[in-house]
Amino acid sequence: MRVGHSTAAYRWLIVLLSVVLLLSCLIALAFGPASVPLAKVAGIVGQQLGIDMPGEWSQSQAHIVWLIRAPRVLLGALVGAGLALVGSALQAVTRNPLADPHLLGVSSGAALGAVLVMLYLGEFIGVFSLPLAAFMGAAASMLLVIGVARRNGRMETDRLLLAGVAVSFVLMAVVNLLLYTGDQHAAASVVFWMLGGLGAARWHVIWLPALCVVLGLVTLQMLGRGLNALMSGEQTALSLGFNGRRLRLQVFTCTSLLTGVLVSLSGAIGFVGLMVPHMARALVGAENRRLMPVSALLGAIFLVWVDVAARTLIAPQDLPIGIATAALGGLFFIALLKR
Amino acid sequence: MTQLHIEALAWAPQERGRAPRPLLQGVDLHVGPGEFVGLIGPNGSGKTSLLRCAYRANPPDQGRVSLGADDIWLRSARWCAQRIAVVLQEFPDEFGLSVAEVVAMGRAPHKGLFDGDSAEDARHVVQALAQVGLAEQRERAFASLSGGEKQRVLLARALVQAPQLLMLDEPTNHLDPRYQLELLQHLRSLGLSILASFHDLNLAAAFCDRLYVIDGGRLVASGTPQAVLTPGLLRQVFGVEALVDRHPLHTYPRITWITRP
Ligand SMILES: Nc1ncnc2c1ncn2[C@@H]1O[C@H](COP(=O)(O)OP(=O)(O)OP(=O)(O)O)[C@@H](O)[C@H]1O
Numbered sequence: 001m002r003v004g005h006s007t008a009a010y011r012w013l014i015v016l017l018s019v020v021l022l023l024s025c026l027i028a029l030a031f032g033p034a035s036v037p038l039a040k041v042a043g044i045v046g047q048q049l050g051i052d053m054p055g056e057w058s059q060s061q062a063h064i065v066w067l068i069r070a071p072r073v074l075l076g077a078l079v080g081a082g083l084a085l086v087g088s089a090l091q092a093v094t095r096n097p098l099a100d101p102h103l104l105g106v107s108s109g110a111a112l113g114a115v116l117v118m119l120y121l122g123e124f125i126g127v128f129s130l131p132l133a134a135f136m137g138a139a140a141s142m143l144l145v146i147g148v149a150r151r152n153g154r155m156e157t158d159r160l161l162l163a164g165v166a167v168s169f170v171l172m173a174v175v176n177l178l179l180y181t182g183d184q185h186a187a188a189s190v191v192f193w194m195l196g197g198l199g200a201a202r203w204h205v206i207w208l209p210a211l212c213v214v215l216g217l218v219t220l221q222m223l224g225r226g227l228n229a230l231m232s233g234e235q236t237a238l239s240l241g242f243n244g245r246r247l248r249l250q251v252f253t254c255t256s257l258l259t260g261v262l263v264s265l266s267g268a269i270g271f272v273g274l275m276v277p278h279m280a281r282a283l284v285g286a287e288n289r290r291l292m293p294v295s296a297l298l299g300a301i302f303l304v305w306v307d308v309a310a311r312t313l314i315a316p317q318d319l320p321i322g323i324a325t326a327a328l329g330g331l332f333f334i335a336l337l338k339r
Numbered sequence: 340m341t342q343l344h345i346e347a348l349a350w351a352p353q354e355r356g357r358a359p360r361p362l363l364q365g366v367d368l369h370v371g372p373g374e375f376v377g378l379i380g381p382n383g384s385g386k387t388s389l390l391r392c393a394y395r396a397n398p399p400d401q402g403r404v405s406l407g408a409d410d411i412w413l414r415s416a417r418w419c420a421q422r423i424a425v426v427l428q429e430f431p432d433e434f435g436l437s438v439a440e441v442v443a444m445g446r447a448p449h450k451g452l453f454d455g456d457s458a459e460d461a462r463h464v465v466q467a468l469a470q471v472g473l474a475e476q477r478e479r480a481f482a483s484l485s486g487g488e489k490q491r492v493l494l495a496r497a498l499v500q501a502p503q504l505l506m507l508d509e510p511t512n513h514l515d516p517r518y519q520l521e522l523l524q525h526l527r528s529l530g531l532s533i534l535a536s537f538h539d540l541n542l543a544a545a546f547c548d549r550l551y552v553i554d555g556g557r558l559v560a561s562g563t564p565q566a567v568l569t570p571g572l573l574r575q576v577f578g579v580e581a582l583v584d585r586h587p588l589h590t591y592p593r594i595t596w597i598t599r600p
């Protein structure tokens with residue numbers, strides 16, 4: 001199925017996906033080690049939003065659903081949306097269908113930041129230490145990649161991809177060296193973070209990824225026409241009045257910052273940014289201004305459900321969500337290849 | 340009053356580790372309002388490079404490229420794109436854009452950051468696709484079209500750009516005879532200023548008001564097709580023997596290649 005050019009059909013698709021996302025979030029709240037029936041979940045959420053709902057629930061159920069699960073589900077949706085959005089934009093701007101958010105070395109930089117803090121500084125500013133350090137590492141590695149890729153003041157896409165891979169390898173080597181030689185207890189917590197997880201979600205940090213995803217979506221939508229042109233080659237972009245170099249730099253900066261924020265909160269969650277844009281393209285085609293919102297919604301729905309799987313598969317333990325996305329993503333690609 | 344003026348242009352590609360070897364040198368060329376100007380020359384003579392200088396892709400090392408009274412290098416890429424449309428030799432598409440989406444790109448230079456696609460934009464797209472005979476194909480994947488159909492789609496995109504000057508790099512190389520003639524006739528009827536490179540000299544002779552001949556990065560001849568297309572020049576530039584006479588139905592020259600038996 002492919003939604004044609006009729007904007008009405010497209011609008012319905014957006015509405016449909018939004019409804020599915022909302023329902024998914026609500027249903028996801030019912031899953032977890034402690035079972036809370038869906039009716040009670042609805043009641044608890046309704047109460048928090050100021051709507052009176054019938055039914056009874058205990059204080060601890062309300063606590064679990066609203067204070068622990070709700071921010072986690074929300075963070076999952078935001079991370080999924082953000083990574084899928086970044087993947088779509090990067091694939092267009094690099095003209096490479098295999099580009100993904102971790103391509104620019106952001107994740108390895110974040111890992112390095114996290115390792116340095118956990119091993120040497122400790123939680124110097126409380127729970128925010130690790131996310132902050134991870135974000136600084138991500139930003140630094142992004143600058144490094146762009147610096148390596150530049151030549152004569154120009155920055156070509158192929159060089160950028162190669163620079164991203166090269167910088168990633170070097171940074172990961174440092175990370176692994178530090179983990180290998182460092183304190184094993186701290187190392188274990190870093191490894192756990194690197195595998196990806198949404199356990200760090202709390203209401204008081206949710207605003208940050210929410211703001212970043214919204215700003216990212218708005219910015220990339222604004223650059224959408226340029227992305228379309230750049231997707232069709234440097235000369236085409238130029239002949240349509242876009243400065244390819246400046247546009248690429250804008251997109252790389254925007255996507256790296258967004259990825260940095262997400263990775264710092266959730267660890268390196270792979271495959272979402274690579275895979276979801278392809279599913280979205282199958283639905284609405286490659287035009288980026290139509291693609292990106294659909295991609296973001298699909299990514300959100302996808303990660304909410306993967307997190308449900310991560311929470312229930314080996315309950316009462318959490319499966320790191322990165323393991324779940326990698327397994328699902330790999331299988332998805334194999335299925336795609338075998339079709 | 341649109342006029343493309345190229346004066347004393349020189350350009351060399353930027354390559355690392357090598358002294359720049361000028362590819363284009365001392366090029367003087369102009370295209371008057373409504374004029375259809377052809378650029379001919381052997382492979383590798385610099386046609387594509389020259390066009391790139393003229394649509395603000397290759398910054399010239401010397402000389403000046405101006406449109407009307409404005410030096411295009413003192414203006415933005417967007418300013419140029421609002422006035423100059425280009426039909427390129429190639430157009431990569433790895434992601435499966437539809438025909439209508441490719442054509443709609445041509446509206447980009449006229450849209451602000453926050454503008455959506457208006458009904459007028461859609462009308463432009465439909466109209467341009469009808470002009471190139473592809474109205475029925477608008478929902479198809481661009482990548483699935485034949486080479487000639489792709490070329491016509493790219494022309495439609497250029498038309499949607501509503502340019503004053505149109506540049507085409509070998510616009511007919513994928514087209515069958517019918518569309519070669521239709522496309523060029525259509526281009527003529529637009530009344531735009533046009534600069535196009537050609538390999539088919541008979542087509543160039545039939546449709547161009549004036550021709551420039553480029554060889555080894557320098558212009559070696561220019562003028563009306565009658566003045567330029569002589570057996571001597573064809574031998575000198577292309578290294579082939581040809582018979583040149585008047586077209587039996589028209590005033591322009593006709594070239595017949597002499598092949599060895
Ligand atoms: N960026 C570049 N770097 C190095 N060499 C270049 C560059 N651009 C063009 N050239 C060289 O300049 C010469 C002229 O190229 P150009 O593409 O302008 O030729 P052309 O006249 O369009 O040829 P054709 O008829 O084959 O299309 C070629 O030898 C080409 O290899």
Ligand SMILES: [Mg+2]
Nearest residue numbers: 386387428508
């Ligand atoms: Mg060429």
